[in-house]
Amino acid sequence: xxxxxxxxxxxxxxxxxxxxxxxxxxxxxxxxxxxxxxxxxxxxxxxxxxxxxxxxxxxxxxxxxxxxxxxxxxxxxxxxxxxxxxxxxxxxxxxxxxxxxxxxxxxxxxxxxxxxxxxxxxxxxxxxxxxxxxxxxxxxxxxxxxxxxxxxxxxxxxxxxxxxxxxxxxxxxxxxxxxxxxxxxxxxxxxxxxxxxxxxxxxxxxxxxxxxxxxxxxxxxxxxxxxxxxxxxxxxxxxxxxxxxxxxxxxxxxxxxxxxxxxxxxxxxxxxxxxxxxxxxxxxxxxxxxxx
Amino acid sequence: xxxxxxxxxxxxxxxxxxxxxxxxxxxxxxxxxxxxxxxxxxxxxxxxxxxxxxxxxxxxxxxxxxxxxxxxxxxxxxxxxxxxxxxxxxxxxxxxxxxxxxxxxxxxxxxxxxxxxxxxxxxxxxxxxxxxxxxxxxxxxxxxxxxxxxxxxxxxxxxxxxxxxxxxxxxxxxxxxxxxxxxxxxxxxxxxxxxxxxxxxxxxxxxxxxxxxxxxxxxxxxxxxxxxxxxxxxxxxxxxxxxxxxxxxxxxxxxxxxxxxxxxxxxxxxxxxxxxxxxxxxxxxxxxxxxxxxxxxxxxxxxxxxxxxxxxxxxxxxxxxxxxxxxxx
Numbered sequence: 001x002x003x004x005x006x007x008x009x010x011x012x013x014x015x016x017x018x019x020x021x022x023x024x025x026x027x028x029x030x031x032x033x034x035x036x037x038x039x040x041x042x043x044x045x046x047x048x049x050x051x052x053x054x055x056x057x058x059x060x061x062x063x064x065x066x067x068x069x070x071x072x073x074x075x076x077x078x079x080x081x082x083x084x085x086x087x088x089x090x091x092x093x094x095x096x097x098x099x100x101x102x103x104x105x106x107x108x109x110x111x112x113x114x115x116x117x118x119x120x121x122x123x124x125x126x127x128x129x130x131x132x133x134x135x136x137x138x139x140x141x142x143x144x145x146x147x148x149x150x151x152x153x154x155x156x157x158x159x160x161x162x163x164x165x166x167x168x169x170x171x172x173x174x175x176x177x178x179x180x181x182x183x184x185x186x187x188x189x190x191x192x193x194x195x196x197x198x199x200x201x202x203x204x205x206x207x208x209x210x211x212x213x214x215x216x217x218x219x220x221x222x223x224x225x226x227x228x229x230x231x232x233x234x235x236x237x238x239x240x241x242x243x244x245x246x247x248x249x250x251x252x253x254x255x256x257x258x259x260x261x262x263x264x265x266x267x268x269x270x271x272x273x274x275x276x277x278x279x280x281x282x283x284x285x286x287x288x289x290x291x292x
Numbered sequence: 293x294x295x296x297x298x299x300x301x302x303x304x305x306x307x308x309x310x311x312x313x314x315x316x317x318x319x320x321x322x323x324x325x326x327x328x329x330x331x332x333x334x335x336x337x338x339x340x341x342x343x344x345x346x347x348x349x350x351x352x353x354x355x356x357x358x359x360x361x362x363x364x365x366x367x368x369x370x371x372x373x374x375x376x377x378x379x380x381x382x383x384x385x386x387x388x389x390x391x392x393x394x395x396x397x398x399x400x401x402x403x404x405x406x407x408x409x410x411x412x413x414x415x416x417x418x419x420x421x422x423x424x425x426x427x428x429x430x431x432x433x434x435x436x437x438x439x440x441x442x443x444x445x446x447x448x449x450x451x452x453x454x455x456x457x458x459x460x461x462x463x464x465x466x467x468x469x470x471x472x473x474x475x476x477x478x479x480x481x482x483x484x485x486x487x488x489x490x491x492x493x494x495x496x497x498x499x500x501x502x503x504x505x506x507x508x509x510x511x512x513x514x515x516x517x518x519x520x521x522x523x524x525x526x527x528x529x530x531x532x533x534x535x536x537x538x539x540x541x542x543x544x545x546x547x548x549x550x551x552x553x554x555x556x557x558x559x560x561x562x563x564x565x566x567x568x569x570x571x572x573x574x575x576x577x578x579x580x581x582x583x584x585x586x587x588x589x590x591x592x593x594x595x596x597x598x599x600x601x602x603x604x605x606x607x608x609x610x611x612x613x614x615x616x617x618x619x620x621x
Contacts, residue, residue: 159299
């Protein structure tokens with residue numbers, strides 16, 4: 001994985017500190033062209049991986065990437081599925097059965113419900129595989145070496161003790177998409193324990209890691225200890241803690257931690273992208289010098 | 293059943309899940325296969341077999357009263373989802389019964405566990421804003437955004453509608469932060485896309501301390517990604533505007549709480565949120581469940597979101613319904 005990954009929250013009005021900013025972002029990125037332009041700024045700054053949810057609008061962005069193969073020759077996407085709001089809203093509207101009928105392609109679910117029989121494990125596996133395929137459709141022809149499960153699902157499964165489903169996801173993306181599975185979580189130490197027991201070794205795990213200790217369940221110290229002692233491929237997200245820490249301080253902290261393979265960040269303006277990228281590069285160099 | 297509740301309970305170190313009940317065969321099958329929790333489709337059978345110490349009730353509102361009463365009669369502590377009951381009459385008996393049996397009782401108004409709203413309460417209770425003369429409670433979000441949606445939330449007799457759902461959260465927050473709603477001057481319940489229930493609620497409220505204000509709630513607003521709840525307080529010494537993420541407060545002079553100063557102050561939920569041991573969808577969901585568990589353990593008093601406070605919200609809901617000028621003129 002690249003050292004720096006570019007995120008997509010800003011494009012879809014996801015803002016953890018202000019509903020007003022969230023609306024401003026929604027206005028700013030109304031047109032897909034505005035998203036493409038911002039991605040191009042990221043590429044200019046040397047960031048070639050876009051980590052994004054399977055939001056409907058991403059399919060338009062994928063279209064642009066496919067249409068410009070030369071320009072996006074080195075560009076990778078790390079899809080994160082599912083775009084939870086799509087399903088959450090659907091479940092509120094249609095119920096779980098209705099949602100599955102709407103989103104699982106073909107008549108598979110319909111025929112399951114008509115059967116009225118007990119569901120078999122293979123049925124659930126099949127439903128999950130069909131849902132993954134449905135989410136992956138938009139990325140056809142695009143290089144997606146890592147495919148993530150969103151934290152709302154990872155953590156739900158974690159709480160429900162359904163580690164078998166995490167394994168199913170892991171195995172299926174490897175088999176069908178020749179990709180590595182990644183897990184986004186707000187509960188890093190707990191997830192690592194569960195993945196370890198489930199037999200997933202050296203997993204790619206993306207979690208909140210920031211100086212403010214924001215969304216680091218169990219506490220910052222436990223996370224730091226985990227980074228020092230556990231074997232996994234860490235991606236730090238929410239490094240700015242929603243703005244609670246200044247960019248310089250935030251990046252210095254994350255670059256100073258051991259075993260963080262990648263840093264994920266999102267920004268709306270060219271200036272902010274350039275600033276964050278150069279902060280990461282500078283603090284990485286400093287850390288390297290200190291190490292030598 | 294409440295899948296998020298179950299996940300949070302499953303991850304809680306002091307909780308053992310002894311039974312899960314749902315009417316969906318598919319759901320219950322999946323839980324049984326992958327989680328290994330004992331599963332049921334009949335809640336009475338679950339109570340007989342599993343003998344739980346406490347039960348979470350996450351079912352359509354129309355079943356709350358019957359189920360909660362059954363649980364209390366069996367001496368079981370109860371956490372129920374909001375709103376508490378279909379009407380204040382149903383809730384009355386349950387408030388008394390829980391009190392008489394000395395059982396822990398809580399309702400899922402999670403906003404009281406959101407850092408910004410807790411801070412708002414602290415500022416208001418401290419009297420830092422001076423005399424309050426007006427407030428506005430608002431919530432917007434995309435629940436019913438087109439005409440063809442049929443679930444229990446679209447049926448009035450099942451406890452559907454925006455007033456029972458989105459608006460109940462805002463009313464409960466007003467009750468908690470300012471004072472209980474005791475009178476409704478006027479209200480309008482509007483259907484936007486729904487056939488039989490309200491999609492928006494507009495009301496003029498009066499509280500027990502005679503402060504008046506407005507309630508504006510609309511769950512058919514798809515300009516907003518997910519539910520956004522906010523409260524504005526106008527007072528003689530300052531003004532406060534807060535949602536779940538950001539608190540903005542203006543103080544006229546330097547007589548304000550520590551960490552604040554004259555003029556505008558902005559605080560973010562990131563500064564005001566306590567760590568939780570397990571995170572799913574928001575700290576407040578874990579925090580409210582942890583509070584319930586701790587109340588049973590005798591570590592905290594059972595005074596946030598108890599039946600009594602949720603009953604005050606049910607009463608306000610019924611007052612708003614009675615004053616609906618679109619129906620009653």
